[in-house]
Amino acid sequence: MIVFLLLLSLFSPSWAKEPSPVKMTEVDMSPPEGFDDVYAKNARNVFVTWMSMPLDHFDPQNPTNFSMRYMFNEEFFGGNGYPIFIMAGGEWTIDHRWLLAGNMYEMARENKGFQVYTEHRYYGATQIFSNFTAENLRFLNIDQALADLAYFITEIKKQPRFAESEVIMYGGSYAANMVMWFKKRYPHLVVGTVASSGPILAKVDYPEYLEVVHEAFLLEGGEECIGHIKRGIDDTIAAMQTESGRRQLEQAYRLCEPPNYDDDYDLAVFAGLISWTFSTSVQQARPGSLLAVCNNFTDHTSYGSTPMEKIGGYIMITRQRESDQCWSTSYESFLNNYRATNNSRAWYYQTCTEYGYYQTAPTSGTVFDSLKWLNLDFYTDICKRVFDERFDVAYVENAAKRVNLIFGGLEPVVNNTINIHGYIDPWRALGVYKNDISETSPTYTVNRASHCFDMQGWLRTDTIEMTAVQQRARRLVTSWLSKPESETS
Ligand SMILES: *[C@@H]1O[C@H](CO)[C@@H](O)[C@H](O)[C@H]1NC(C)=O
Ligand SMILES: *[C@@H]1O[C@H](CO)[C@@H](O)[C@H](O)[C@H]1NC(C)=O
Ligand SMILES: *[C@@H]1O[C@H](CO)[C@@H](O)[C@H](O)[C@H]1NC(C)=O
Ligand SMILES: *[C@@H]1O[C@H](CO)[C@@H](O)[C@H](O)[C@H]1NC(C)=O
Ligand SMILES: *[C@@H]1O[C@H](CO)[C@@H](O)[C@H](O)[C@H]1NC(C)=O
Numbered sequence: 001m002i003v004f005l006l007l008l009s010l011f012s013p014s015w016a017k018e019p020s021p022v023k024m025t026e027v028d029m030s031p032p033e034g035f036d037d038v039y040a041k042n043a044r045n046v047f048v049t050w051m052s053m054p055l056d057h058f059d060p061q062n063p064t065n066f067s068m069r070y071m072f073n074e075e076f077f078g079g080n081g082y083p084i085f086i087m088a089g090g091e092w093t094i095d096h097r098w099l100l101a102g103n104m105y106e107m108a109r110e111n112k113g114f115q116v117y118t119e120h121r122y123y124g125a126t127q128i129f130s131n132f133t134a135e136n137l138r139f140l141n142i143d144q145a146l147a148d149l150a151y152f153i154t155e156i157k158k159q160p161r162f163a164e165s166e167v168i169m170y171g172g173s174y175a176a177n178m179v180m181w182f183k184k185r186y187p188h189l190v191v192g193t194v195a196s197s198g199p200i201l202a203k204v205d206y207p208e209y210l211e212v213v214h215e216a217f218l219l220e221g222g223e224e225c226i227g228h229i230k231r232g233i234d235d236t237i238a239a240m241q242t243e244s245g246r247r248q249l250e251q252a253y254r255l256c257e258p259p260n261y262d263d264d265y266d267l268a269v270f271a272g273l274i275s276w277t278f279s280t281s282v283q284q285a286r287p288g289s290l291l292a293v294c295n296n297f298t299d300h301t302s303y304g305s306t307p308m309e310k311i312g313g314y315i316m317i318t319r320q321r322e323s324d325q326c327w328s329t330s331y332e333s334f335l336n337n338y339r340a341t342n343n344s345r346a347w348y349y350q351t352c353t354e355y356g357y358y359q360t361a362p363t364s365g366t367v368f369d370s371l372k373w374l375n376l377d378f379y380t381d382i383c384k385r386v387f388d389e390r391f392d393v394a395y396v397e398n399a400a401k402r403v404n405l406i407f408g409g410l411e412p413v414v415n416n417t418i419n420i421h422g423y424i425d426p427w428r429a430l431g432v433y434k435n436d437i438s439e440t441s442p443t444y445t446v447n448r449a450s451h452c453f454d455m456q457g458w459l460r461t462d463t464i465e466m467t468a469v470q471q472r473a474r475r476l477v478t479s480w481l482s483k484p485e486s487e488t489s
Contacts, residue, residue, distance in 0.1 A: 046096040057147035078112030081484030090175035093124030172452035192416035199430035202400035202427030204356030208429035216424035221294030228297040231307035232320040243390035252312040256326035265331035268373035352383035422449030
């Protein structure tokens, strides 16, 4: 047996064939889990169609239109006067399965509602330009996106069956900002909204994100788990100081070639390979999932044997890479993630021109403090390199200030908005999570829950508190809706 293992390690290279690009954590809006049979059976209830609307809602001299894609499901619709439920699409491609399961689906069922899912301009199939130059991207902003929704509601209500219908909007993540801000700006078009995990404060330097990632592992896995992660990251930084350490690092992390240890941007991509993987685990966490990661860090086989190897193994498994793949940490190839005409580029543009949200290394004693290359200079250099030289730190700071100026930051002043957060969601630090927004806009912050948990359907791993908050949201939404005449008389 021993001889066999030795032969294996002598004759087969242990890794390094297919280079994989390193990617930043993006919001994962995959449809509710556990409903595959429902999807297969009911897919035909969802229809896809398009609505033409102005490219520039604020310039009457610009006659250009574009077509916004949307989906609808009328299986529950009670007819004249019954409500419309709109799920607002954010920085992703819309998926019909969100109209077949999840908490908004339950709301539509309970209130005989008509369900719609709108796609955000510049994302998915809702395209206007074939090339996302900075020039072409100037119609991509929150003001236009909210006006799209206003135009959409006004148009759809021209159908006689919707003339008396009230509108409820549901959105998660950036789309939670959208629905909350929509209620503020267009209160005459919507009776209430559900905002799931909205980071409503635009903030360029956002070390609190990784602070919550640290806290999440501490809460779910305890000090021992944090200790393993800290050893692994600290050993990695120490290994960078010597030639032999560097070779061990490149092996442990399965890098395709040595990073340029003199280039802060290459090292930022390498640091991101670590931090963005932990971020993804936390952003998508369900009760028990982080503990499963921690258990793998504690044993000596699942991820690797030395603390540094464990981090490398955790990254490979979490990012679902095969053992013959390797990571390319060059900054130049990393920039290619944002050079194609796709959702990643559109969203990065919105971070440069509206929100920042850059997940920099904290300085508060977390396991991620030593990943100091993850700083504002790195994140805003991407803005400059892939969009426009003018997009430097000062530019992005001003852009975020503008968003806070027009929407009120953490004091949004809005009625009838249910504001939901998960306590271990790294985005909650940019939301209102400690207090209600107003008398009619309650906040529910749920322990052990993460990003947009309430949008899902019921899962076996959900805590009682998670389920209770979903129910409370449904009851409140029902209370906002006036009964159609046919039911009151
Ligand atoms: C855009 O749509 C409006 C309303 O339907 C229409 O009046 C206008 O002619 C359209 N513009 C162009 C350039 O087709
Ligand atoms: C998009 O425009 C840029 C700048 O004009 C150009 O360099 C690039 O090749 C274009 N990309 C595509 C896919 O046409
Ligand atoms: C734990 O390790 C095992 C064995 O490598 C792996 O199959 C499993 O996916 C890991 N679980 C997590 C949550 O990483
Ligand atoms: C966009 O394209 C880049 C380059 O091909 C790729 O790395 C990235 O994953 C793509 N993003 C999405 C959301 O498809
Ligand atoms: C919210 O509702 C309260 C009570 O009805 C009202 O006094 C207040 O003006 C409303 N605020 C906004 C922003 O609509």
